[in-house]
Amino acid sequence: MGIFLGIDGGGTKTSCVIGDETSVLGSGTAAGSNVIRLGEAKAREALAAAIGQACAAANIKPTQIQRTCVGLAGAGRPEISNLVRRLLAELVSGESEVVGDMVIALQAAFGSGAGVMVIAGTGSMAYGRDSSGNTLRAGGWGFSVFDEGSGHWIGRSAIAAIMRDYDENAEEESVLLDNVKKSWTLSTREQLVLAANASPSPDFSALLPAVLSAADSGDALARSILTQAGTELARLAKIVIRRLFSDGEKVLVAMSGGVFSNCALVRQVFYNSLRSEYPNCSVNPTIIEAVRGALDLARKAAKV
Numbered sequence: 001m002g003i004f005l006g007i008d009g010g011g012t013k014t015s016c017v018i019g020d021e022t023s024v025l026g027s028g029t030a031a032g033s034n035v036i037r038l039g040e041a042k043a044r045e046a047l048a049a050a051i052g053q054a055c056a057a058a059n060i061k062p063t064q065i066q067r068t069c070v071g072l073a074g075a076g077r078p079e080i081s082n083l084v085r086r087l088l089a090e091l092v093s094g095e096s097e098v099v100g101d102m103v104i105a106l107q108a109a110f111g112s113g114a115g116v117m118v119i120a121g122t123g124s125m126a127y128g129r130d131s132s133g134n135t136l137r138a139g140g141w142g143f144s145v146f147d148e149g150s151g152h153w154i155g156r157s158a159i160a161a162i163m164r165d166y167d168e169n170a171e172e173e174s175v176l177l178d179n180v181k182k183s184w185t186l187s188t189r190e191q192l193v194l195a196a197n198a199s200p201s202p203d204f205s206a207l208l209p210a211v212l213s214a215a216d217s218g219d220a221l222a223r224s225i226l227t228q229a230g231t232e233l234a235r236l237a238k239i240v241i242r243r244l245f246s247d248g249e250k251v252l253v254a255m256s257g258g259v260f261s262n263c264a265l266v267r268q269v270f271y272n273s274l275r276s277e278y279p280n281c282s283v284n285p286t287i288i289e290a291v292r293g294a295l296d297l298a299r300k301a302a303k304v
Helices: 040-058 078-091 101-110 151-169 175-183 189-196 204-216 220-244 258-262 264-277 290-303
Strands: 004-009 013-019 024-031 067-071 095-099 115-120 124-129 135-139 251-256 281-288
Touching: 004 040, 004 101, 004 290, 013 040, 013 290, 024 040, 040 078, 067 078, 067 101, 067 290, 078 095, 095 290, 101 115, 101 124, 101 251, 101 281, 101 290, 115 220, 115 258, 124 220, 135 220, 151 175, 151 189, 151 204, 151 220, 151 258, 175 189, 175 204, 175 220, 204 220, 204 258, 220 251, 220 258, 220 264, 251 264, 258 264, 264 281, 281 290
Parallel strands: 004 067, 067 095, 115 251, 251 281
Antiparallel strands: 004 013, 013 024, 115 124, 124 135
């Protein structure tokens, strides 16, 4: 019996799933393992923790693993993929494949079929494949270039909105400001400004729960940010649909990532914006677990 390991190495969370040819045997989670953002030491620590959890749950030893597939941002860069393969070689047996996070998400949603996957986690992007196997991406170029609608973007936008509101209206307090200060354990607006401008940059994506909570309480700034996030994510999907599919063609669309899974407002705005321009789209309401795609790819590679 073959034993396979799938890993989704995100910027905030690492997810692992162990399975045999047909079943899932165990899973594990840990902190983020994005090497680009977090560095080699933290990535290895997170991978070891998540793999250890999954192995314990499955009652499997790491030496029993036959094949591993890990999806993560930046996998297209040889120095990143080679580093991750080296880390995995220290933790598990068997061969390892390193692919982009969008590849495992697309696999989890559509298998080898056509469709468009939109990811909104720490970062964001859209990735699609047509019936001929052609693929196309939009977004996902990094926090400093383009990551609209992501958890990082939402957190950064929250601070910008707070300070813009203060400049324009001299508002002293808001639910959003209060939540953000609590999230970063700060007392004043001035401390918030210093923290946001610190070098290295803080983890803006950690502010997502604060923004969601403020929006749930009716905070107008928070709701405006999440509405814009849904619009931006729909725009990414529209780019891929327009460039990859013919007019009027029915297109399957799926969502993945913590922003989608935790925010009904983002999901609704995304759906409405997308369907208003592409009424033939069919949007899967279930949030896709990308790590399942990594497990599928590990199984497939073993059969080649």
